[in-house]
Amino acid sequence: MPLVPTGGWRIxxxxxxxxxxxxxxxxLSVGGLVERPTTFDYEQLRSLPRAxxxxxxxxxxxxxxENVRWGGVRxxxxxxxxxxxxxxxxxxxxxxxxxxxxxxxxxxxxxxDVLLAYEMNGKPLPxxxxxxxxxxxxxxxxxxxxxxxxRIDLVPAASAGYWEALGYDRDAWVGHSNGYGAAPKSKLGxxxxxxxxxxPLVR
Amino acid sequence: xxxxxxxRRFSKTERLFHWTNAAAFFVLLGSGLVLYLPSLAILVGRxxxxxxxxxxxxxAWLPALAAIALLGDRGGLLRTARxxxxxxxxxxxxxxxxxxxxxxxxxAGQKLNASLTAAFFVLFIVSGLLLWLGERDTxxxxxxxxxxxxxxxxxxxVLLTGHLYLALIHPATKHSxxxxxxxxxxxxxxxxxxxxxxxxxxxxxxxxx
Numbered sequence: 001m002p003l004v005p006t007g008g009w010r011i012x013x014x015x016x017x018x019x020x021x022x023x024x025x026x027x028l029s030v031g032g033l034v035e036r037p038t039t040f041d042y043e044q045l046r047s048l049p050r051a052x053x054x055x056x057x058x059x060x061x062x063x064x065x066e067n068v069r070w071g072g073v074r075x076x077x078x079x080x081x082x083x084x085x086x087x088x089x090x091x092x093x094x095x096x097x098x099x100x101x102x103x104x105x106x107x108x109x110x111x112x113d114v115l116l117a118y119e120m121n122g123k124p125l126p127x128x129x130x131x132x133x134x135x136x137x138x139x140x141x142x143x144x145x146x147x148x149x150x151r152i153d154l155v156p157a158a159s160a161g162y163w164e165a166l167g168y169d170r171d172a173w174v175g176h177s178n179g180y181g182a183a184p185k186s187k188l189g190x191x192x193x194x195x196x197x198x199x200p201l202v203r
Numbered sequence: 204x205x206x207x208x209x210x211r212r213f214s215k216t217e218r219l220f221h222w223t224n225a226a227a228f229f230v231l232l233g234s235g236l237v238l239y240l241p242s243l244a245i246l247v248g249r250x251x252x253x254x255x256x257x258x259x260x261x262x263a264w265l266p267a268l269a270a271i272a273l274l275g276d277r278g279g280l281l282r283t284a285r286x287x288x289x290x291x292x293x294x295x296x297x298x299x300x301x302x303x304x305x306x307x308x309x310x311a312g313q314k315l316n317a318s319l320t321a322a323f324f325v326l327f328i329v330s331g332l333l334l335w336l337g338e339r340d341t342x343x344x345x346x347x348x349x350x351x352x353x354x355x356x357x358x359x360x361v362l363l364t365g366h367l368y369l370a371l372i373h374p375a376t377k378h379s380x381x382x383x384x385x386x387x388x389x390x391x392x393x394x395x396x397x398x399x400x401x402x403x404x405x406x407x408x409x410x411x412x
Contacts, residue, residue, distance in 0.1 A: 168341075
């Protein structure tokens with residue numbers, strides 16, 4: 001652990017203590033509006049098809065870390081066995097750091113560079129970055145990229161996550177939300193590109 | 204051997220002002236570093252509490268100093284502020300390391316330190332308030348606020364390090380700490396380092412408190 005915030009990362013938490021990943025007990029549950037609620041332990045999650053990407057991480061408070069190498073799984077591969085029901089329109093991401101929670105619509109979650117990341121810069125995701133697995137959606141500010149994931153639930157609609165309940169935008173498009181740039185408009189909530197990842201989205 | 208005469212350098216108001224500012228700064232620095240440095244953030248945790256300590260200390264900072272100024276020796280504080288504000292020809296020579304450059308009650312370095320501290324104080328409070336407001340209202344959210352706030356921290360750390368070195372370690376200047384603790388300094392020391400002030404200065408017992 002570097003003493004100073006190397007590479008520009010700041011570590012933000014909202015509760016009294018930082019969640020600790022215990023491989024023996026940790027599970028990722030997929031539930032809500034699905035045919036078959038599913039759970040993955042760490043090994044099962046890592047055995048799903050692997051995806052790598054290099055993308056830039058923007059924080060709404062103004063700092064940015066460029067070219068982070070992430071390794072993980074795509075959301076569709078995590079949802080596949082659970083099989084979402086037709087009335088499911090959004091995903092609810094629950095952190096081990098309660099009460100942190102946030103939402104993406106299924107359209108937003110389907111952007112090609114949305115990732116459930118368990119590796120960062122070639123190493124297992126460090127504790128302070130959300131070990132063992134965190135969400136990454138490079139087109140949106142970091143508060144959407146829930147750390148220390150424990151649950152993903154299919155829900156009828158996206159509602160207000162932790163920071164959104166405090167006035168942040170639900171559709172947190174980088175440069176076009178939370179007081180930055182133009183006002184949002186479009187079907188996905190604004191102007192997603194899914195192209196923030198700089199390199200091919202290698203499998 | 205002749206007893207060393209003392210002369211009054213700082214009033215009670217000035218000392219309380221200085222030490223209140225110092226205490227607030229250290230609380231803000233400590234809590235701020237916990238919020239800022241990943242290693243400390245993990246070690247300490249409890250970010251919401253640390254955030255509250257940092258925020259409320261910041262909020263209390265200006266009113267505390269203002270209260271000391273208003274309830275204490277206002278006139279004396281103003282006179283001191285004016286002394287700190289004036290850079291004369293000797294101060295310029297002193298900064299250029301040209302000698303002789305006889306100094307008054309404050310040398311040019313101390314004047315510079317006071318000006319920068321005051322400027323950083325204002326910028327800290329403005330950027331800190333913007334950070335707080337920005338968490339609540341996007342109108343106040345600017346990408347550079349956090350960078351300004353962090354940069355101020357680094358700049359003031361440099362200033363503080365120099366200040367602590369001169370006040371605690373450097374042999375020629377560390378006597379000045381006594382002035383800030385007890386209010387008075389050795390007259391011979393003052394005559395050597397601050398001749399334009401000390402030569403006019405009176406022995407302690409003949410001065411205003």
